Amino acid sequence: MLKNVDLTVPAGQFLAIVGRSGCGKSTLLRTVVGLETPTKGAVTVGGGRAGLGRIMFQEPRLLPWARVIDNVRVGLPSSEPKSAARAAAQAALAQVGLADRGGDWPSVLSGGQRQRVALARALVSRPQLLALDEPLGALDALTRIEMQELIENMWLDQGFTAILVTHDVSEALALADRVVLIEDGRIDLDLTVDLPRPRRRGSAEIGRLEETILDKLFNAGGRPSDDRPGVAAPDAPEARRAIA
Amino acid sequence: MIGGGIGFALGLGNGLSRLSERLVDPTLQMIRTVPHLALIPLVILWFGIDETAKIFLVALGVFFPIYLNTLHGVRTVDAQLVEMGRAYGMSNATLFTKVILPGALPSIFVGLRYALGIMWLTLIVAETISASSGLGYMAMNAREFMMVDVVVFAILIYALLGKLADSIANARAGDAVLAPAYLPA
Numbered sequence: 197m198l199k200n201v202d203l204t205v206p207a208g209q210f211l212a213i214v215g216r217s218g219c220g221k222s223t224l225l226r227t228v229v230g231l232e233t234p235t236k237g238a239v240t241v242g243g244g245r246a247g248l249g250r251i252m253f254q255e256p257r258l259l260p261w262a263r264v265i266d267n268v269r270v271g272l273p274s275s276e277p278k279s280a281a282r283a284a285a286q287a288a289l290a291q292v293g294l295a296d297r298g299g300d301w302p303s304v305l306s307g308g309q310r311q312r313v314a315l316a317r318a319l320v321s322r323p324q325l326l327a328l329d330e331p332l333g334a335l336d337a338l339t340r341i342e343m344q345e346l347i348e349n350m351w352l353d354q355g356f357t358a359i360l361v362t363h364d365v366s367e368a369l370a371l372a373d374r375v376v377l378i379e380d381g382r383i384d385l386d387l388t389v390d391l392p393r394p395r396r397r398g399s400a401e402i403g404r405l406e407e408t409i410l411d412k413l414f415n416a417g418g419r420p421s422d423d424r425p426g427v428a429a430p431d432a433p434e435a436r437r438a439i440a
Numbered sequence: 441m442i443g444g445g446i447g448f449a450l451g452l453g454n455g456l457s458r459l460s461e462r463l464v465d466p467t468l469q470m471i472r473t474v475p476h477l478a479l480i481p482l483v484i485l486w487f488g489i490d491e492t493a494k495i496f497l498v499a500l501g502v503f504f505p506i507y508l509n510t511l512h513g514v515r516t517v518d519a520q521l522v523e524m525g526r527a528y529g530m531s532n533a534t535l536f537t538k539v540i541l542p543g544a545l546p547s548i549f550v551g552l553r554y555a556l557g558i559m560w561l562t563l564i565v566a567e568t569i570s571a572s573s574g575l576g577y578m579a580m581n582a583r584e585f586m587m588v589d590v591v592v593f594a595i596l597i598y599a600l601l602g603k604l605a606d607s608i609a610n611a612r613a614g615d616a617v618l619a620p621a622y623l624p625a
Contacts, residue, residue: 231527250528257524261542270528270538317528 249325509551513544
C-alpha cells in the first residue's frame, strides 16, 4: 500500500494527510497507532514503539450497551481507580460540551454529539498523539465546522500532536500546521501552512494553498488541469465541492 | 441447565478461538443432525426410565440452540467495536467482558428461547414414552383408558407452561437486560 514513506512529525504539530480514496492515508494513520504492522520499517512515537496514541474513527464506535460516561471511561487505563476515572471522564465530557449527558445511552444522542463523546473518550487519557481518521466525514456541514473548532481548541489547550486524515482539503487547511499529500503510496507534497489562528474560512491565503494542493492532486492523477472543474475525480467528492 | 451451560461454554470457546472451532465444531455439527429423540431407545437401555434419562435427553436437546446462537453471537460482534477496544488498549479479558459478551447477548437470548421450547418438547416426549410419573405419563395412561378430557387437559397444561417459560425468557431478554441500550433513538 505505502512505499518508502519517511515522515517525521514534531511533537505538538497538527499534521493533515490528504489524498484520494485508497491512496493509503488511512493505512498510514492506522500504522502510527499500532492497528496495522508495517511489512518493512518501523514507526516510533515519542521515542517508544507505536501505540501511545489515541485514534478517532470515522464512526463514533461507542459501545451501545454502556452509558455515555462509561464510554468515555473506555479511554482510561483500567488500572485507574473508579472515582478518579469517573471524575476524569466527567471533566472530558464537560470539555466537549456534554457535561449533563453522562447518564444517557449513546442511542439517544445525535451524530455530532456521538462524535463529541468519541473525542472525549480519545482525549480523556491526555494522549501525546491524537490520530483522526476522517472523524468529521459523516457529519453535516454545520456540525462539521463546530467540530473543527472544538478539535482546534482542544489541540491548542492540551498541546498533543495531531494527525488528521481527510479528503477535504479545506478542512485540512483550516486546522493543520502542515499538509502532506499522499499519492500512489508516496508523499507527493509537504506543505507548511503558516497562517495565524483562528483562521478565517475562505481567506485569500487559504484559497491559494487549496489551489496548489488540488492542482498537484489532479495533475498527479494524469488529468489535464484545464478540464479540472468539469470532470472532478468521482472518488473525491470533497475536493470537488471545495473547488465549486 | 447442564446442556445450556456446556453449549454456552463451547459456543464462547469456539467463537473466540479458530483452533477450538476447527477441532470441535465438525463433530458437534454431526451430532446435531441426529434427531435427539431418536436416541430414546438407546437412552432407556443406558439409563432406564428415571430422571437421568430425561436429564440426558433434555441436556442434549438444549445444547445445540444455545451453542449455535452463542457462536453466532460472538462471531457477529461489531468488528469495528472490537478494533476500537484494541486501539484503546483493552486487555483480552476486558475486551471480552466489555465488548464481546454484551455484543453477543441478544443472540444468546434467542438461543435461550429456542432452548426452552426444545426443553419442553423433549421432556414431554421422554415422559410420554418412558416414565413412571409426570404429565406425559398421565396423558398416556388416559389414552389407554380413553379419557379424552384428561388428554386435552394435559395438552392445555403444556401450552400454558410453555407460554409461561417463553414469557419469562422474553421478558428477561427484552426488558430487563438489553432494552435500555437498544432503544431506538
